[in-house]
Structure formats: structure tokens, C-alpha cells
Amino acid sequence: MGRIFTEQFAFSAGDSVLVIGLGRFGSSVAQSLVRLGHDVMGVDTNGERVQLWADKLTHAVQADSTKEAVMLQLGAADFSHAIVAIGGDIASSLLTLMVLTELGIKDIWVKALDRDHGQLAKKMGAHHVVTPEADMGERVAHLITGRLIDFIEFDDGFAIAKIHAPVMTHDKTLTESRVREQFGVTIVGVKRANTDFQHATPETSVQSADLLIVSGPTRKIELFASGTKVKK
CATH class of the missing domain: 3.40.50.720 (NAD(P)-binding Rossmann-like Domain)
Incomplete structure (x- = not known):
């Protein structure tokens, strides 16, 4: 632990x-x-x-x-x-x-x-x-649901997570999917099978099998991973 x-x-x-x-x-x-x-x-x-x-x-x-x-x-x-x-x-x-x-x-x-x-x-x-006990419990809950592959939360409610690319990002650049505007999170990088880790830019394209490194408020990352838009 x-x-x-x-x-x-x-x-x-x-x-x-x-x-x-x-x-x-x-x-x-x-x-x-x-x-x-x-x-x-x-x-x-x-x-x-x-x-x-x-x-x-x-x-x-x-x-x-x-x-x-x-x-x-x-x-x-x-x-x-x-x-x-x-x-x-x-x-x-x-x-x-x-x-x-x-x-x-x-x-x-x-x-x-x-x-x-x-x-x-x-x-x-x-x-x-x-x-530790509470944080570990939340971490395990995220892993069991399958939405987050890995998860680190800091004491100010900010988190960094590794997730499967949600459907709305597939075959689009980050500019086209408008992740930050719609979900309030930032895609930091993209990992594709058999390729090196790629730092994300607005022109970065996401494929269905990609893994994303995402940062932002914990709840917003959870919503993004589930494909649920943040209510304004």
C-alpha cells in the first residue's frame, strides 16, 4: 500500500x-x-x-x-x-x-x-x-468497475488516471472531440499498442484501442471515463 x-x-x-x-x-x-x-x-x-x-x-x-x-x-x-x-x-x-x-x-x-x-x-x-485505507478503497472501486485502469488522487481533489479511450474520442483529434470544453479534463498523453507514449497536442488523434492519461478533478474524470458530459 x-x-x-x-x-x-x-x-x-x-x-x-x-x-x-x-x-x-x-x-x-x-x-x-x-x-x-x-x-x-x-x-x-x-x-x-x-x-x-x-x-x-x-x-x-x-x-x-x-x-x-x-x-x-x-x-x-x-x-x-x-x-x-x-x-x-x-x-x-x-x-x-x-x-x-x-x-x-x-x-x-x-x-x-x-x-x-x-x-x-x-x-x-x-x-x-x-x-491510505479510504484512498485504497476508492482506488479498488475504480479498478473493479473497469472504467479506470490506474488512478492517483491528490489531497485537493485533483487526480491523474489511465483510462480506455471513451467512444466519443474515437477516430477524432482532441480538437474535434473537444474533451476539455465538454468534460473539464485534460488529456495529457496517449498510449497505443506497440508504440511509444505520445504527449497529447490538439492535433493528436485517438483510436478506439488507445489508452489515455487524463488529469483533472476526480469526479470529472469519472464522468469522462463513463462518457457522461458534465452538466453546466
Whole structure:
């Protein structure tokens, strides 16, 4: 699950990342970030988890992330990004967020257990909130319906999806199908069997078997994939 959500983290190559909470989500994200070339310090209160990941992350430390003095000693303020991935304990998650905010970390992500947790986190200074279970549920629902082949939604309701070309785009250029005007989404690219990915231009022609990369508000992408025009 964490690998999917790593795609949301817009980190520059080589950035240092602090991951607090090495449960299933946190450890998966941490490992993916290491694989992408980032220096990662994992922090957890559970010594067994820390030992498990000690050889797989840049650093792994057993510590109480709710204590500002402890985090200062670990050098947490020097990290470009922090991910609070504490599961099952909203109080510890929010206290940790408070500490990171006090330390002045510029980019803080919080894994929220539910909507209320996420709203509190944003009010307390989180720059981004992810809800893995809810997001995964929506992703699977899209895949089951067959309308979206792949799907990434960001925390502002904007999404990027890979879809089968809807009927109204077949054998037309993007100018002719007027996708943006009729559906409020943008076709970013076209993938045709046995050919390279093609960045879309107004002159790009779409065939029935093509796959489209589409960006825009999530609901509008869903309507476009189903062939339903947006009501004005």
C-alpha cells in the first residue's frame, strides 16, 4: 500500500525524509523512498520494529517522537520532509505533528486514521494529509468497475488516471472531440499498442484501442471515463 502513496510525495532527488511510525504503512513508504534515492530516518517507539528496519533504512531509531527535546537531539529539524505514519494512536500522531511544527519542518505529511483526524491535523499545521485505507478503497472501486485502469488522487481533489479511450474520442483529434470544453479534463498523453507514449497536442488523434492519461478533478474524470458530459 505504501508504494502507491509514495507517488504522491513530490520530493526532489536526494532529499532527506523523516518517517515516524514504522508500521505497515510507514515502513513501506520508508523503504520505497530509500529505493528512490532518499536518505530516510525511521523513528518508532517499538524496539523490535526498529531492529527489523535498521539495515534497510539510512537510520532507524527507537525514540518518543512526542518529546521535542528527543527530536531535537535526533536532528529532526534538519530534515526537509517528515511523514507522521503513526497508526492507531491519534493523540501520539497529533502530538508528534505539534513537535515537528515547532521544529519548523517545511513539509509535513500525516497519515490520518479518519476524516476528523485529518481535519485536526491540517488545522494544527500538516501540509498534506493522506488516508491510505479510504484512498485504497476508492482506488479498488475504480479498478473493479473497469472504467479506470490506474488512478492517483491528490489531497485537493485533483487526480491523474489511465483510462480506455471513451467512444466519443474515437477516430477524432482532441480538437474535434473537444474533451476539455465538454468534460473539464485534460488529456495529457496517449498510449497505443506497440508504440511509444505520445504527449497529447490538439492535433493528436485517438483510436478506439488507445489508452489515455487524463488529469483533472476526480469526479470529472469519472464522468469522462463513463462518457457522461458534465452538466453546466
